Amino acid sequence: MRALVLVPVLLLAGCASAPAGFSLDVQLTGVRLSAVESVRLVITPAVADPMPRFSAPDLGSYEDGGVLISVDDDGQLVLLVTGEYFRENAVPTGEGDLDPRLSLELWSDDTVRRAGPTIRGAVVGGGFEVASGSAFLPEWPLPLGDRFTFTMPCTAGRESMCRPSGP
Amino acid sequence: MVVALGSGRVPPELVEAVRSALVAQLDPLAGGRPVLPLALESLAASFAACGADAACLGGQIAGAGAIGAAIASLSRRGARGPVTLSLDLRDPVSGAPRLPTQTLSLDPAADPATALAPLVAALAPVFFSPPPPPPELLVTVNVDGAEVRIDDALVGRTPLAAQRLTPGPHVVMITALGHSGTRREVSLDPGERERLDVTLAPSAVMDEVIAADGTAGPREPEWYEQWWPWAIVGGVVAVGVGVGIGAGVAASEPPPLPMGIPLPPIR
Numbered sequence: 001m002r003a004l005v006l007v008p009v010l011l012l013a014g015c016a017s018a019p020a021g022f023s024l025d026v027q028l029t030g031v032r033l034s035a036v037e038s039v040r041l042v043i044t045p046a047v048a049d050p051m052p053r054f055s056a057p058d059l060g061s062y063e064d065g066g067v068l069i070s071v072d073d074d075g076q077l078v079l080l081v082t083g084e085y086f087r088e089n090a091v092p093t094g095e096g097d098l099d100p101r102l103s104l105e106l107w108s109d110d111t112v113r114r115a116g117p118t119i120r121g122a123v124v125g126g127g128f129e130v131a132s133g134s135a136f137l138p139e140w141p142l143p144l145g146d147r148f149t150f151t152m153p154c155t156a157g158r159e160s161m162c163r164p165s166g167p
Numbered sequence: 168m169v170v171a172l173g174s175g176r177v178p179p180e181l182v183e184a185v186r187s188a189l190v191a192q193l194d195p196l197a198g199g200r201p202v203l204p205l206a207l208e209s210l211a212a213s214f215a216a217c218g219a220d221a222a223c224l225g226g227q228i229a230g231a232g233a234i235g236a237a238i239a240s241l242s243r244r245g246a247r248g249p250v251t252l253s254l255d256l257r258d259p260v261s262g263a264p265r266l267p268t269q270t271l272s273l274d275p276a277a278d279p280a281t282a283l284a285p286l287v288a289a290l291a292p293v294f295f296s297p298p299p300p301p302p303e304l305l306v307t308v309n310v311d312g313a314e315v316r317i318d319d320a321l322v323g324r325t326p327l328a329a330q331r332l333t334p335g336p337h338v339v340m341i342t343a344l345g346h347s348g349t350r351r352e353v354s355l356d357p358g359e360r361e362r363l364d365v366t367l368a369p370s371a372v373m374d375e376v377i378a379a380d381g382t383a384g385p386r387e388p389e390w391y392e393q394w395w396p397w398a399i400v401g402g403v404v405a406v407g408v409g410v411g412i413g414a415g416v417a418a419s420e421p422p423p424l425p426m427g428i429p430l431p432p433i434r
Contacts, residue, residue, distance in 0.1 A: 021427040045433050055431040062428045069428065077430060105427030114433060140433065 021107025022142035026081075026090075028123060028131055030154030031162040033090055033097035035125040037083040041150075044076045045140070046115035051075065067104070079104075083124075098163070101149075108141035116140055121152050130158045176243040177250055181275055185239050185252065188280035192287040193237065203233070214238065217262075221333065225262025233259060237290070241273070250275050252283075256290055261301060263334040263357050265293050299358030305329040306339060309366045313343035329360070341365050 026039060045052040053075025061068055066085025070078045081102065090100035116137040123131035133152035142148055154162035186204050194202045217223035228236045238255045250273040256265040269290065273282055306315050308325040315322050317339050322330055334357045342348035346367035355361055390396055 052433045055434050057431045058429070067428055069430070071431065079428075106430055107427045108430040108432060110432040112433075117433075141430070 021105055022144065023147040024104045024106055024142075025147060025149040026102045026104065026121065027093070027099070027149050027151045028090075028101070028154075029094075029099050029151060030159065031098070031100065031123060031125070031131050031152075032164065033087055033092055033100040035130065035162055035164055036086045036090075036100065036123055037126070038124045039081040039083075039086055039102070039121065039152075040124070041079040041081070041119060041121045042072075042076050043079075043137075044074075044118045044120070046117050048115070052114070110141050114140045119150055121150060123152055125158075126161045126164070128158065128161055129155065130161045131155055176246060177241045178275065181250060181273070181279065182241055185241060185273075185279045185283070188278075188283050189237055189239060189287065192280065192283060196287075203231075221257070221262035221264070221335070223262065224257050225260045228257060228262065229259035235259065235265070249273070252279075254286060254290065256293060258299075258357070261333050263301075265299075265357065266290065301331045302334055302355035302357060302359040302361065303329040304332055304337070304339070304353060304355060305360070305362045306341070307362070307364045308341055308343070310343040310346055313341050313346070313365075313367060316340040316342075334359075339363060341367065343367050346370050 024041075026041070028036070043054070045054065054071045054077040056071055057069045060070055063085055066082050066089070068080040068082075070080075072078055081104075086100070086102055090102040093099045093101050116139045118134060118136055120134040121132060122129045125131075131152045131154045133150065135150055137148060190202050190204045214224065214227055217227060224236070224238070236255075236257045236259075238257060240253045240255070241250055242253075243250045252271050252273050254269045254271075257263065258265060269286055271282060271286060273279055304317070306325070306327055308315070311325055313325040315325060315327055317330060317332065318337055319340075332355055334355050336352060336354045339351045339353060340348065341351075347370045349365055349367060351363060351365065353361055353363060
């Protein structure tokens with residue numbers, strides 16, 4: 001009988017797969033896809049004593065150079081998405097190329113659940129910051145398979161740069 | 168209680184004389200207990216009807232409220248032949264004989280009291296002593312659950328307590344699944360405690376049982392005695408072992424990196 005119980009356990013063990021990570025959806029609103037020159041995301045660990053810091057990444061460049069990862073002097077994690085990568089991979093959710101959304105598939109090998117960090121972001125278009133936003137993530141890392149949408153609306157007064165006319 | 172029974176060729180006077188002599192000779196030895204002659208013809212006839220049936224005799228004695236009975240049976244070969252007296256001492260209920268039957272030859276012309284005196288003297292100590300307990304038979308078998316029958320009656324399954332039986336011969340049948348049955352004969356005396364130790368040998372033939380009525384016949388094999396459950400179990404185990412080995416091999420390899428961009432941990 002014990003052997004019979006063991007069999008399903010082994011079957012389940014054989015079907016186990018690697019962690020799937022989680023998704024971070026970068027949602028721009030009031031911004032045309034073509035206006036995006038770069039997107040900068042900064043994730044700041046939740047305040048604690050001592051102040052936690054992100055470790056230095058093994059590699060700094062992913063997605064063929066489309067996503068660059070670094071840790072600044074304050075221990076914040078900085079993700080820089082190039083405009084070319086954003087424009088190729090983001091999907092407009094509005095009319096034309098308005099309101100693009102880029103889904104970043106991330107994963108972390110953190111084994112300790114922590115309080116949610118802060119995420120701040122800025123979109124550069126035409127050499128200026130045209131959209132920005134900030135939010136608290138519910139926890140870190142996000143649960144496997146979870147999805148979090150981070151919205152950055154067009155900054156007031158920068159509408160013409162967020163939605164430039166012409167091709 | 169004294170019972171005197173005579174056959175047709177024995178003069179009734181002689182039967183009565185024997186009965187009276189027995190009562191007279193047993194009475195002083197009875198220690199105050201009354202020794203009653205059974206004079207009623209109807210009761211004597213019912214005793215005679217019992218014949219050799221011990222239980223029937225025991226029932227008659229118990230029914231009369233007696234602690235025992237001296238049954239004198241008189242018979243005669245020919246009208247002028249000698250009279251033969253058989254004297255039995257019987258217990259109530261079981262009707263078991265207390266002693267082997269005593270016999271003597273009586274001269275019809277002589278006083279029966281004189282002839283009976285030595286016989287009564289020999290019987291008296293037994294006759295007035297408490298009746299011995301019924302014999303007991305303890306059957307032990309090397310197999311628990313063995314079915315024990317005594318005189319074709321199922322008395323239970325081993326382990327069994329001692330069985331109270333009537334004195335005399337008995338046939339003990341012992342059967343057990345997967346073992347060869349055995350038959351034993353025992354003869355028990357009153358008050359005897361006999362032990363019968365039986366060792367049943369395992370039987371090579373497992374597909375026969377002794378049915379409740381004692382007849383043997385094929386039985387349906389249990390599910391675990393058939394091949395297919397074990398084939399299924401074997402198949403499942405084999406698959407499980409294969410999966411287990413596969414899981415072990417897979418576990419020994421580094422897990423594949425998940426899809427996506429890896430983020431460094433927080434320290």
